[in-house]
Amino acid sequence: MSWRIDNHPDGGMMIEHLDAPRFTARWTTGDFPIDSVRDGAFFWTDEGGSPEDAIHLYGFELGETPPDRSAFEQFMVDAVAEIDAKIIGGA
Numbered sequence: 001m002s003w004r005i006d007n008h009p010d011g012g013m014m015i016e017h018l019d020a021p022r023f024t025a026r027w028t029t030g031d032f033p034i035d036s037v038r039d040g041a042f043f044w045t046d047e048g049g050s051p052e053d054a055i056h057l058y059g060f061e062l063g064e065t066p067p068d069r070s071a072f073e074q075f076m077v078d079a080v081a082e083i084d085a086k087i088i089g090g091a
Contacts, residue, residue: 003082015057015079022063023075027083028056055080
């Protein structure tokens with residue numbers, strides 16, 4: 001899979017999947033950014049050792065053919081793994 005993590009034009013960070021299925025999402029760590037969630041869709045993981053380790057994805061822009069629910073959930077797990085690797089310096 002081909003991922004890109006970069007600054008979001010409106011501030012904060014974003015992750016983009018460059019292959020099919022294409023998507024872009026904003027992300028952050030720490031407290032849940034409820035004030036930033038506009039469309040009601042979000043995904044998060046709290047598998048870290050403390051609340052600061054939580055990774056939140058929100059502000060999704062899905063491509064032309066969005067995946068079904070189970071594929072989407074796996075896709076988000078993969079995105080979080082990519083973000084985690086970036087945070088610890090492995091990406």
